[in-house]
Amino acid sequence: MSRSDHRGVAVAVGILAFGLVACSSGGGGSASESDGSADEQGTRTVETVRGNVEVPDSPMRIVTLEPVELDTSVALGVVPVGTAVLSEATGVPAYLGDEAASIETVGTVAEPRIESIAALKPDLILGTETRHAEYYDQLASIAPTVFMASQSDPWQDNVDFVGRTLGREDDAQALLGEYRDRCSDIATRFDTQGRTAQLIRPRDDVLTLYGPLSFAGSTLECAGFTTPPRPEWADEISVDLSPELVTEARADVIVVTATDPSDPAAIPAAITANPGALPNPQAVDQSYWITGVGPRGGQAVLDDIERILSQPN
Template sequence: MNRSPISPRHRMWSSAAAFAALASLALTSCAAEGSEQDEVSEDQAEGIEEAQTVEHAMGSTEIPDQPERVVVLEINLLDTAMALGVVPAGAALIVNTDELPDYLGEDVQDIASVGSITEPSLEQIADLDPDLILGAKSRHEDLYDTFSDIAPTVFVESPGGDWRSSIRTVGEALGVPDTADALLADYDERTAEVKEDMDLAGLTAQVIRPREAGAVRLYGPDTFTGDVLSDLGFEIPEQDWEDNGILEISSENVGDLAADRVFVSSDPTTPDLPDWTMDLLEGTDSEIHHVDHEVWIAGVGPLGAQEIIAEVEEILSQP
């Protein structure tokens, strides 16, 4: 696993090492008494130096203060880890793809594949000898104990759920909670700037994903993409959203797709469907833009959010 040369984790490690040294000196000065209490204190000092307990969707897990070989089972967790300066040893791929998203940069070429996000390979994960596995309860709850037998495992609730909470959980697991908070603060500052500069008040937006059999999936304000667009100042037309913030409609309900700006996503399983969706939107006043599924739908992390902001800003800057 590669780390940024100025990663806050190094500063944290230095602080931990200094603390351990002070603890060692204190224990040495009391060694002459040889009491049982001194032995307990020594064990506690060693534990502080070597491990931490992280609360997450499956309970609590003791993990190394500085996990050196991380495996991630979701793209949003990969996005977040890399935004925090950590290049995992292994990662699961989006279904029907054979490489990780380009928007994450060249460092993804150094990451080993561990199967797909729906069918991760336990053998490939174990072969990497990880000291931390990051996954999602909604997808792999049944495999949590199996993963935990391989390495300490931390789960967020779901890949597309509360993405801010997921960033904080990953930050805790990687030992850089302050950096995670800083990423979220940067995001808030950036969306506020674009919102003010572009004056999007009253402008409606819709994120849609064409599906097979004439269905279209809409993403509401409680999804990752919907949340980012809302933070930028767009209004998302009201729908009877499902619990996951998504609504799947039939192609007959064309009116539900319309908005001032419609962002159409396609993925590797439906590469030709956006053109079919364009036909549905003919005759409406919607301005249509094709967007990258890997960023807008699968990204769900601080790097993906920044990519969406930049793309929206570019689109709205065009005459």
């Protein structure tokens, strides 16, 4: 079946699901469109990139399409019934804990499956304008749909947004406060001021360096480190280097992401062969350093930073 055929089926399923939900509980319609049933449930207005959206006061069956929405929802105790993932082969990231193990996958972040989302009968769908704009009308026919503007926005702002959407803004602020307090504690205890740190992700035949605008890069800076300066950091979260230029990543602390940090080959030879510029590189789990954006991912990154700094020199 072609992609266009899939979309045709998706639209039909979405419309059917919308009709069923609308008949039973008001579903994706606003209070004024559902003869008062949404009012009986209680709704709130959330300002989004698509305008104001009426959402349930206490959504119980949410679907998330973006990693920061998944992480934040789980951290706030609103475990999604479904989520899009970066890779269906790896599924829901293990770092999110046992309560996230039962979340059903509904395709990838890049290509969510509309029919799978409709089958879960969600009462709220969270997505991102920059990634999911083409799916909005289909999603909104299933349930109230709230889009963040961009996954590239500062991640803590997106955590705030998810908190407001779920009616748990104070709890989201508390989670971010715990994260910032722990950053300050690590910076003080390990005297990180004035030290540099660089996060490197090996990818095929290049090495990707992450800067202070990235999720994990900003967490290294939150813990008191400075990212070695590059002109790209004004606008970009990362920059690719050929292995021959790896010494440009020179820093006091070198962190290297891997799918399996315990693998002896996790750190490429281009890095280990340059101990003068890249001393004692440390392998860390890519599933939260790169893709685990959110309060739980932030705490997991801080766990690793504390572990690395606790090692004897």
